[in-house]
Amino acid sequence: MTTNYVELANKIALDKRSRVLRSMVLDALEGGGRGHLGPALSLLEIVRALYDSVLNHDPSNPLLVSRDRFVLSKGHGCLGLFTVLADHGYFPTSELRGFCGFESNLGGHPERATLPGIEFSTGALGHGLSVGIGMAMASRLRNEKWRTFVLLGDGELNEGSVWEGAMHASQHQLGALTVIVDFNRMQASGDIDSIVSLAPLAAKWEAFGFEVTEVNGHDVEQLTEVLGNSINPHGKPRVVIAHTVKGKGFVSAENSTAWHHKAKIAKDEISSLRAEVAV
DSSP states (O other): OOOOHHHHHHHOOOOHHHHHHHHHHHHHHHHHTOBOHHHHHHSHHHHHHIIIIIOOOOTTOTTOTTOOEEEESSGGGHHHHHHHHHHTTSSOGGGGGGTTOTTOSOOSSOOTTTSTTOOSOOOSTTOHHHHHHHHHHHHHHTTOOOOEEEEEETGGGGSHHHHHHHHHHHHTTOTTEEEEEEEOSEETTEEHHHHSOOOSHHHHHHHTTOEEEEEETTOHHHHHHHHTSOOOTTSOOEEEEEEOOTTTTOTTTTTOGGGTOBSOOOHHHHHHHHHHTOO
16 A cells, blocks of 8 residues: 555644744744745754754764764755754754844855854755765765765755766765655745656665655654664665655645745734744
8 A cells, every 4th residue: 555645744733842943933034034934844854853863963062073964955944954953052042033134144045154063055956965975975984983864855856966976875885875855846936746757756766776765754753763773884875755745834835835935024924824833
């Protein structure tokens, strides 16, 4: 029996922590008066599961040599990452309200030079996987045991550099590399099937030599189990296809290209969104 991950992702109820994190995303969105809401909410449970339970990391020592590396290749979803980093103590949560301010360390995309916990500055799509592959290779060459996780958007998979990197990772059996696809089936200008279809996505990654797992991208327990599974550092690299909902948690923003990015967000829009995520 085939699992209907789309239906599961749509139906799953968000727990209190996920609703609190969404409220924090709104704090940043309100402070900046702009931002990418939809992409941040589809990946929020993925990043939460990583930092809560999977990654070896230390907010008091962001450059810990033995830390696991995480690259948010779809950098426009940074509000989700910023929120989780702040919640874990990488910087004060009060700084979220300064999002996109002139003096703020929180810009519209993650920047390594300005914010602790950021491994690589991302924004232009298609580069994160290649950087993550380099990190995974470095771990092997240094005989270290840290792992590398790279989160890609599904629209980002239109970039040829992603598949060039995938061939390299497979050839060199980078088993310490985990690719996560935020598979919300939408990109900036519409649904992926009407722009560049990725079907059959799992079969494509398998053909490129990856071990493939599909999960409900809003089920924290399932994400934690799959992402935390033991790995063979010299085995196949793996990809976790996380079925998600763009704008998850806000009915007015779910599956909406209008909420992919807004250059100006009114106070009443924020108020309406807050009413949907009361904690």
